[in-house]
Amino acid sequence: MIHYDQIVVGGGFGGMTTLHKLREKGFNVHGFERGSDFGGVWHHNRYPGARVDSETPVYQLWLKEVLSDFIFTQRFPDWKELQKYFKYAGEKLKLYDYFTMNTEVTASHWNDKESLWYVSTQSNLNGVESKFTCNHLILCIGFAAKKTYPDLEGRGTFQGTSFHTADWPWDGIDVKGKKVAVIGTGASGVQVIQSISKEVGELVVFQRTPNLVLPMQSQEADISRQKERKEAYHQIFNDSIPSSFSGFEFEPDTRSGKDCTPEEIKEKFDDCWKNGGFRFWLGNFQDIMVDKSTNRAAWDYWKEKSSVRVKDPRKRKILVPDEPPHYIFTKRPCLETTYFESYNRENVDIVDINTNPITEVTENGLITKDGSCYEFDIIIYATGFDAITGGFYQMDLKGKNGITISEAWENGTYTYLGMSISQFPNLYFLYGPQGPTAFCNGPTCALIQGVWISELIDFTTKHGFKYNTPTIEAQNSWRKYIQDNANQTLLPYTRSWYMGANRDGNKPRECLLYVRGVGNYFKDINKESNMGYPNFVFVR
Incomplete structure (x- = not known):
């Protein structure tokens, strides 16, 4: 049975970033990807019109080794261009030698006696089953796996x-x-x-x-502008993106809509609409997701802009109803x-x-x-998809004393910092529950979390610990923090996958996302690491 220091599950942005960071630290790390190539969801997205909703240049691996060569031709790259990009990045980072493709991780069981993860895989090509062990397991399965x-x-x-x-x-x-x-x-x-x-x-x-x-306002990318900025990309990310709200190159307006005049509101809405992308959502007034009157103003504007585009009155009423079906932006x-x-x-x-x-x-x-x-x-x-948590239930995942993820989350989703779970030692995940995830540009989240996880693993290893696990108290506190902040927004009013409401069975209705923005999340997780991980238990 082959042993690795770490096993990474998934070959999208999160898996590629984390494996690269662990390899830089000298670990013997290996990854498994169920697709035939890198890309995660973008390896499988190939339907007509499939196109990312994040703009060039933020939707790429924020690793200095791959920021200089590839030129995107589209402002919002389509699936074909993204598949070319992932192949380029995999080759540039020399990751193909560290990943096994066409392989599903079917089971991951923690062995209490040996303090190891036992990982079972199955080839999608010939059905061959294999078993591995590792000290640390990192799940990079994304939020749309099931x-x-x-x-x-x-x-x-x-x-x-x-x-x-x-x-x-x-x-x-x-x-x-x-x-x-x-x-x-x-x-x-x-x-x-x-x-x-x-x-x-x-x-x-x-x-x-x-x-x-919302209007994409899609267009060809400004290639000359990309070339001019490329040398500064790495610095741009380090200086501004981690302190941003959503990992994009635009920020929410510091004003509250409820304090603005109708003229000021219209001017702001017009600007967001004209420039397209997620600006009308994430670059709008700071109270758009909190204040009902500002939210209603956004709905009224959206309705006015959208209704004139549908000629048939019957179709229009279905597509653009007279009253909002829910608070705008409480569904993605x-x-x-x-x-x-x-x-x-x-x-x-x-x-x-x-x-x-x-x-x-x-x-x-x-x-x-x-x-x-x-x-x-x-x-x-x-x-x-059974978003955010669904991918965890697809795998036969067992932690200490054989506890399953279904048992651990029977009464609600519990994590610490949106990256670890107390009953599952040396287990980490990216772009999942109780992290910024769906409110954050994916590659931004991948780098922030991937670096943090690799540093925790390095700390654990250098200090001679067999494993780490967050405390139950820290986990409970983090869950409360997530829910308390969500309850200050309009999100709980709507049945959505943000609130876990698309999951089967009698599951608790709960916010599954960190809503305070990337910058605050970055501060929260770095506070833990800068203090020496006080909310983790380390076992020799």
Whole structure:
């Protein structure tokens, strides 16, 4: 059985960053990735229109070794450009020799007697199972690792082609002239709909909740500007990004909308809308997620801008309702380019499944409550993920005394600093529960957490400790801190995956994210490390 100092699970931004940092410290570290190449979610995202919602240059590995050569051609890179980038970064950092691809980590069990992790893997190519041991285990599985499907009668009986957007066929699929259903209007649904609407024969979208989409204002990247700034990228990140709110190159307005005049509010909203991206969300007034009146003003502006783009009154009412379905931004918005215009096409229709739900999947298509029978050639499930915590439950993960993650989190999610769990020694995770995660640019979060974890591992090893684990008291305090801060916002009013509300079973409704921004998170975790990890127990 092969032994490593550390095993990293996942080959996206988090896995690549953390393995690189541990290798720099001289550790014997190895990674496993279930895909055939680096990229994490961007290795699997290949559906039409798949494009990142973070802008160039912030959406890249913030490692000085890979900041000089690669030039992005798009302001918001699409999946093809991102796959090229990950291949470049893997080669530049010489990470291919340290990762085993096409391999699923099926089980990870802590051995109390030996103070080691026993890790089981299975090859996706030939089914061969292997076992390894390691001192430290780092989960870089992302927040969208477990796909979800609607609980529909007869889903397996459909004789046409059907798949989840995360499983879009590698060879692509010809939708020209076909009758297509898209179930779900989250990020992948929006991107697929606006991309295929011109090609399909007929498209029917089944929507549960209107997506309060924001304008991407996509365009080609300014290549000359990239080249000018490249030498300063590393310094830009170190000087400003860790102190930012969301890891982007723009910040929330320091003013509160409730204190501004209508003219000032409109001026701010106009500026955010014109410049696109997440500015209308994360670059808006600082009280946009706290004050109901400011939030309502943002909704009213969004409604005015969006409603004029949908010509058909019936479709418009479904896409842009008279009253907000929830406080704006309490569900994650996504970026669009021609989403609303897609519905102006005669071959595109939409069904509100709140009032007319899907009751059955048949051999030929779908049946709705009102008795309508829809025939399709293709059904696309754009139904998202068991976000934030779902990936943990996919793995057979056991900590001290054989405790499972389901048992540890039976009464709610408990972590310390959004990177460790008290009953699971020498276990760490990135971009997961109770970290900034979905409110933070992914690569920013990967570097901040990856560096912090590698330093804790280095501290543990250099001091001769077999393992570390946060105290129960620290974990309880961190959970309270997360919930108390979330309760000061509008998030708890909405049933969303931010609040763990898309998970199956009788699970506690709780905020799963750190809401105080990257800069405060950076201070919180560094306070712990600078004080010598007082809230951790170290065992020799």
